[in-house]
Amino acid sequence: MFATVLIANRGEIALRVVRTCREMGIRTVVAHSTADRDSAAVRAADAAVQIGPAAPKGSYLSIPAVIEAARAAGAQAVHPGYGFLSEDADFAEVCAANDLVFIGPPPEVMARLGDKAAARREMASYGLPVLxxxxxxxxxxxxxxxxxxxxxxxxxxxxxxxxxxxxxxxxxxxxxxxxxxxxxxxxxxxxxxxxxxxxxxFCDQARHVEVQVLADRHGTVLHLGERDCSVQRRHQKLVEEAPAPNLPDALRAEMAAAAVAGARAAGYVGAGTFEFLVADDGFHFMEINCRIQVEHPVTEMVTGLDLVREQIRIAAGLPLKAGQHDVRPRGVALECRVNAEDPAREYAPAPGTLDEFVPPGGPFTRVDTHGYAGWRVTSDYDSLLAKVIVWAPDRLHAIARMRRALAEFRVAGRGVRTTIPALDRVLDEPDFIAGVHGTDLLSRMTQETP
Known part of the structure; x- marks a missing residue:
């Protein structure tokens, strides 16, 4: 196992990786920009290295800066999180050239699948249905x-x-x-x-359903069930859940089998996500995300597996401990993305200093966040402030628990607005409650709002 991992990311995912590494006894070093020197991830890590200015091109997207930080830290591996360099095949190759393990799929696989048009063509050749x-x-x-x-x-x-x-x-x-x-x-x-x-x-009323896979270097490929990510605004996800509601069991099994077959045929290694559109005529492959997903916690909540831990173990060359028969999802998990955006102004970014920041708690409630009172939310990066995740034995109970959790969430600061009001409206929408919504839900709700 690795002694030291460099985390080449920021925000809630950087803190998420720090926490799992600590549980695994791995030393963590966070590479950060000048804007993130006081971040929660930097505070939690064993060490930190400043790699550049706030602008991502000079810091989180700078391959030379990240590599130099990893070498200086004595790291054996680099975890890229999501976004930034996480799906950059060139970065993965440079890591290998510098004797660093990239915690993700092999560079040649990522290069093929990172081209969405090429991935679509390749998956079609393996028999996966495409639009x-x-x-x-x-x-x-x-x-x-x-x-x-x-x-x-x-x-x-x-x-x-x-x-x-x-x-x-x-x-x-x-x-x-x-x-x-x-x-x-x-x-x-x-x-x-x-x-x-x-x-x-383009399918107007389709559902966005994705299948999480894990593949090790020893030939084992598993699926961990599916997630529904249909609540979106401008193709950006706001609410995710596992399992997908009202999906026929035969279709559920067919999608999972297609994802496993596609990952195996492509030589995939690591954690990955196969994204599908589900329409009246069945399901259609869209793309593969060669990284950990923002919405991975809902899969963790229903399976009990730590996906970041599995990523690290796979990268270290260890075999998956579980077989497909060991994966038995239980209950329902929902995730709501709380972004620093103003729904009343078409989700315009709403940065500012957090004067008050009190996340919810309570039974079966998890909050992945890097926010704290006094933290400055800048416009330099993605607006994600927190992810509220809940679990319950059934979907209606999960929705009620999420309503309660969002009502408890206290966020205040000059200029700061969040997506919580929009999330509340989604949770009260009859089509969402019934689990019959598609990707057009939010646009229809906006048109219906007086």
Whole structure:
């Protein structure tokens, strides 16, 4: 096992990794920017290394800075968390060249699957169902128009190097195609440094359901059940749950088997997530996330497995202890993302200093957060402030517990607003309570609000 792990991330996920490493007897070193020198993760870690300014390009996205920090810290491995360098195959290769273990899939696997268009094509070759769309990336507006002529409207244009719900545009008519195509390419280039895009048919009332997998270096591939992530605004998830409600058992099993087969065929190693759209005609593969997911706690709550621990053990070359028959999800878990955003202003970022920050507690209630009274929420990074996760024996009980937990959450500060009011409205929405909602839930709620 590793003696020291460098954590190349920030916020709640950095603190989450610190805590698991401490339980495993592993020394932790947090690489941080100037803006995060007083973060909860830095305070909790055994050591910390400042690697650059607040701007991510000079710190959390700087491969030389992270590598130098790992070498200076005497680390044997690097945990990238999610976001930043977590799905950067070049970074994983540089880690290997510097005798550092990247806690994630092999660089060559990540390079293939990180290209969303290529991953879609590869999974289709393994027999996973995909939505009608382009065979690969489209390199001109004329090519995009040809695809649309074949599959019809509406379509969604996606960045090939995209992730995290960014770099997507829904197009419903020929009049919108040219503008959306150019805008998506420009956004993809700006955000990911790669302007390539591809097209798929867009499903208005589909559900977003994903399957968590674990794969070790000894040939074992497991699925840990599925999560429903259909509550989204602008393709950004707000509420997640496990298991997915009202999913036929046969479809549930078929999706899990497809994820395991895809991971095995691709040579996947580590923790990964297969994302699917579920529509009236069945399920369709969308993409693979080659990292730990923001919403991983709901899977942990229903399975009892620590996914970060499993990531670290797999990276250290150890076999998975569990077999598929040992994975027996129990009950229902919900997660609500509390972001420093103002729902009344179209979820505009709402940074500021936290004068009061009191997370909820109580039975079967977990809060993953890096916030504390006095912490400055900046606009330099993602707006995620906390994740409230609850577990209950059944879904209605879980919803009631989440309502209670959010009501207890006290957050105040000049300029600071959170998504808690929007989350409350979701939890009271009849379609959500019935578990029959799709990815259009939040947009429909917004249209219905007087």
């Amino acid at each position: 009608p769309g382009s065979a690969g990336t489209v390199n001109s507006l004329a090519e995009a128009a040809e695809v649309v002529d074949r599959i019809g409207y509406p379509v969604i244009i996606k960045a090939a190097a995209g992730g995290g719900g960014r770099g997507m545009s829904v197009v419903r008519s020929a009049r919108e195609l040219g503008r959306a195509y150019r805008a998506t390419r420009a956004a993809a280039q700006a955000v990911f440094g790669d302007g390539r895009v591809y097209l798929e048919r």
